Amino acid sequence: MKTIQTYLMAFLCIVAHETNAQEAKQPQSGEKPMTQESFKRRPPVKLNSLRANGIIYSELRNGLDRGFQQPGGIIQAIDEKSGNELWLQQVYQTAYTNEERDVQDVYIKKMEFGPQNNSILITTERYQKYKLDLITKSVEILNKDLKQ
Numbered sequence: 001m002k003t004i005q006t007y008l009m010a011f012l013c014i015v016a017h018e019t020n021a022q023e024a025k026q027p028q029s030g031e032k033p034m035t036q037e038s039f040k041r042r043p044p045v046k047l048n049s050l051r052a053n054g055i056i057y058s059e060l061r062n063g064l065d066r067g068f069q070q071p072g073g074i075i076q077a078i079d080e081k082s083g084n085e086l087w088l089q090q091v092y093q094t095a096y097t098n099e100e101r102d103v104q105d106v107y108i109k110k111m112e113f114g115p116q117n118n119s120i121l122i123t124t125e126r127y128q129k130y131k132l133d134l135i136t137k138s139v140e141i142l143n144k145d146l147k148q
Contacts, residue, residue: 044072044107044125052117054080057134059108060088070094072107075120075132089137091122091130 049058060066060074068074068090077086094106110123114131121142122130129142 045109050111056080071105091132091139
C-alpha cells in the first residue's frame with residue numbers, strides 16, 4: 001500500500017511541476033505569446049555605432065519600413081548634434097528564394113573604420129566583406145569569391 005502511495009505522490013508532484021512550468025511560459029499582459037515562428041531566426045547581433053567628425057554611423061535595421069527591399073545591410077549616417085539623418089546607403093542586396101524571407105535576412109555582424117576613418121569595413125552574418133567609402137558612398141566587395 002505504501003508503494004502505491006509513494007507512486008501517487010510522485011505523480012502528483014510531477015503534474016504540479018508541469019502545471020507551474022506551463023504557467024510560467026504564458027505571456028504577461030501586453031506581451032506577444034511565444035510561438036514556434038519566434039524561434040526560426042536568431043536576432044541579429046547588437047551592433048555598436050561608429051562615430052567620427054560629428055557623424056554617427058549605424059546599421060538601419062528596419063529597411064523594409066523605409067522603402068528598401070530588405071531589413072538589413074543599410075548604413076545610416078546621423079548628425080551627432082542635431083540628430084538629423086544625413087543619408088542612407090544600401091551596402092549589399094540579399095538574394096531571397098521562395099522560402100520564408102525572415103530566415104534569409106542578412107544583417108551586418110561587424111563594422112569598423114578603415115584607414116583615416118574615410119571608409120567603413122563591413123562584415124555580414126554570412127562573412128561577406130564590404131568597404132563603404134564615406135565620401136563617395138560607393139561600395140566595394142572585398143571577398144568576391146564568397147557566394148553572396
